[in-house]
Amino acid sequence: MNQPLVSVVIIFWNAERFLREAIESVFAQAYANWELLLVDDGSTDGSTAIARSCVEQDPQRVRYLEHPGHANRGMSASRNLGIRNAQGAYVAFVDADDVWFSNTLEEQVGILEAYPEAAMAYGPIEYWYSWTGMPEDRERDYVEKLGVTPNTVIQPPKLLPLFLQDKAAVPSGILVRRHVIERVGGFEDTFRGEYEDQVFCVKICLSAPIFASGQCWYRYRQHRDSCVLTGQRTGETHSARLFFLNWVTKYLSEQKSKDRGVWRALSLEFWRFTHPRAFRLLRRGDHLVNQINGFFAQHGGIK
Template identity: 55%
Template sequence: MALIMSNKPLVSTIIIFLNPEPFLQETIESVFAQTYDNWELLLVDDGSTDGSTEIALQYARKYPEKVRYLEHEGHQNLGMSATRNLGIRHAKGEYIAFLDADDIWLPNTLTEQVVLLNAHPEAAMVYGPIQWWYSWTGNPEDQQRDRVEKVRVQTDTLINPPNLFLLLLQRRISIAGMLVRRQIVEDVGGFEGTFRGLYEDHIFCSKICLHAPVFPVSNCWYKYRQHPNNCCSIAEKTGKEYVTRLFYLNWVGQYLSEHKIKDIKVWCVFIKELLLASNPTVYSWSSKSMYLKWKIKQRLLSILKTFSKFSELRSLILSINGK
């Protein structure tokens, strides 16, 4: 480990933000708490109107050698993709990490991720499962709700394209809290500016997984804060997720054509997903089916937690739908 860590490349950590005042300081402090010390932090403002701009400026003034504040001209709100790309353009690191402004890293995140990318030079990206973080509220009813999602792929090995792309396309996996080589970020063109929010990270990861090997692990490094004002919660309530899903699939079709992707399996999966999404009723039921399976399983596990004699039944429940 010591030999591997003799190579300590600069990691550019990019946090984009739009009015996350209640959470931003805790997010930034989770970067300062890293056991890996060769990092820079780019705080990229997407036109915030709350106190988060001043929080970011205070860190940039206090730690000018580590932290930089960026914003669009005229303090405009240009959306998530354009804001991440602004951070990428100003990043100096060999590796790039992304952290959402209301989430946090565990202290060993960058140390472990850098070790893995150093050890696997052919890997474009490393990622692990995220923790769905409810207990941050301090409410008693939320203390048992935290869960680490399943990776759902073989871990600690290189996954060659297009395998992870196919799973992303089918919404079987999610990728967050990743560490990416700067070169691949530039090769795939960064984030797609037409996606202002929602699916912008999905598209970014889709491009990487379609073109380069990725190294998934079982380590959890990322705590994904659950609250009603995060973009995914709002999208589900407003129905925006369905519209953006269609937009994403249309983008995929165009991207596959433009890049002359001829893999038959890729096209078959794409057509299947497009047909499902083209029918709102079918799409709604397929989405609800996945959600209901998870809710039922979580409820049963909650009931059984206090009954150790039911361990065999608990194991059976865990095996439902791939654990």
């Protein structure tokens, strides 16, 4: 198999607790042709020293990047800094508190080499609780449902309405062709935290074919200080969701998208956002109907 260079981007901000483990998962890859870009988003803890020591250990493959003045610019701006400095044909992202399985790059590169029409490859991720080593967490790990037919190329924009409505997993643990990232303009700097990844996926899924694999390559560490759980705890997730939906509306208009499925999904998401109680009642009704249908299917219908 051809082995093109992969640029791996790890952004971090005060991530000394987990950063070294994320870096080690890159070094553990069976696929050898990679470069690692460590992007410091203004850390004030020991993670800067961890990143710099990693560069000293392998200066040929690892680079340290930061914003001017060691500023904190947010997640999107930090990913874009990594992308601007990337030299690989492909770009991959690992969050500083997560890890890869050792076969991740080998299999993802193999897929994109075999399917040149696909702009991106992804698979379901593992929600990883057992990292704590605590007995009560050992059985909590699970792999999310993909929500689409696995091991297929999904044409645009079919995946977009599915993940907007939580009917399919948001692409995570992705490998993307660098020229496609550059074509869509990378990440949006205005999204400093939550939804920065979904904004990027909207751009890709609207315009390019995506390979959805059934293979899990990514361990998503569950801990109370993660971006998502912090947003839920502080109440910022609600406003972040509205900001995201408004951005999607504007972006679809700018791209002159006329896909009815995408616009319908977006309208439903706005309705769900503004009518959460009604939506929950509808979901309960759907669940009850499914249970009834399942009962009759199991027992051969009404007699």
